[in-house]
Amino acid sequence: MTISGSKTLLPRRRRARRTGLRGLVYIAPAMALVIAFFVIPVIFTGWMSLHNWPLMGGTRWIGFRNYVRMFHDARFMSALQFTAYYTVIVTIAIFAVAFPLAIFVEKQRRFVSAYRTIIFLPVVVGLATASLLWVWLANVDSGFIGPALRALGWVDKSPNLLASFDSAFLTIIVMVVWKIAGFTMIILLTGLQAIPAELTEAARIDGAGRWQRFRHLTLPLMRKTIALALIISVTGSILAFDQFYIMTSGGPQNRMISVVYYIFNQSFVSFNLGYGAALSIALLAILVAISIIQLWLLRVREGKP
Structure with a gap:
């Protein structure tokens, strides 16, 4: 390399270094937020999971006993099974509704913008608010669903939709699809x-x-768009809490306790904060593993190594 060529490379390296530093400055606020509100809490949660951590009193190091306890906890395994069942059913239902809606509003037709807005409107409603709304709709005395079913001739009297597992589960599925399908459609x-x-x-x-x-x-x-929507839907379903807490309080007969609901009970009802932290770390590991598997399957189908 000639001297003139090396002199030409120096300004380029300096510009590249300045561009890299400028990029770091731009992303620094976002990195600070991620570190403050995700990385540090995860590390602290992992530290808590290695202790017997009551709400009152001192903590005591117990190593991995909380994780061993988790594998022998029948109620946690039941919550895990229910969450998996709910995730499969609600994800299929959301895609079964969202995909035809996306095809419908993709074509240019009259009032298509109004259709998109109407379908997307439930998304802006908070999940807790939507759950309360559907509790009222399913109410035996003052709700709307019971009289509608009677008017259609499907039932003789207004049913208590949240009293049995099958009807309560179906009601929650319909509510979640009504709430989320518009987002998946977009x-x-x-x-x-x-x-x-x-x-x-x-x-x-x-x-x-x-x-x-x-x-x-x-x-x-x-394929990539479907994979993104699938990851968002599966992750949100595994983290389901509001609808079960508000609409059924885990019932009937404690058959609708999701993993997050169980973590909430252990941490803030039974005050087993260390055990709740261990369950949270396990749930995080499950979410990461599922996301990695989905992305890996996407790469394999695209023919990448």
Whole structure:
């Protein structure tokens, strides 16, 4: 390399260094927030999980006993099974509603903006507020669902929808789909709009029907969008708490206690803060593992190593 060439590289390296430092300055506030509100709390929670940590009194180091206790806790395993069951059912239900809605509002038609707004409106309602609203709707005496079912001739008298497991579970599923489907629809809509119209038109000219275009063109091109919506839906379902706490209080017969609900009971009802911290760390590990598996499957299907 000549002397003139080395002199030319120096300004470039300085500019690259300045650009890197400028980028660090820009992301520093976000990094500070992540460290303050995620990294430090996770580290402290991990430290708590290694102690017998009552609400009152001193703490005592017990090592991994809380984690050993977790594997022998039948109620925690029951909450884990219920959460997995709920996650599968509600995720399928959300996609079954959101995908047709996304296809419906993707096409340009009259009042399509109004349709999108109406479908998305429940998303802006807080989950706790939505749960309270559906508790009122399902009320035997003053609710709306009971009279509607009687008017349709499906029941003879207004049922107590939150009294049995099957009806309460179905009510919660319907509420969550009503609340979340609009958000998933928007994510899927962005994926649909990113598909080049030329490809769809070419497939139509080649004689591909709607189902063939959807299966062989739309789904493959929306793989990343679907993966993103799936990760968000699965993560949110595993962390479900508000609807079970507000609508059923874990009942009937404590059959609707999710993992987060159980962690809440152990930490703030029974005041086993150390054990609750261990359960929280275990839940975090489950979420990370599920996200990694989903991303890995996405890469494999794309043909990447």
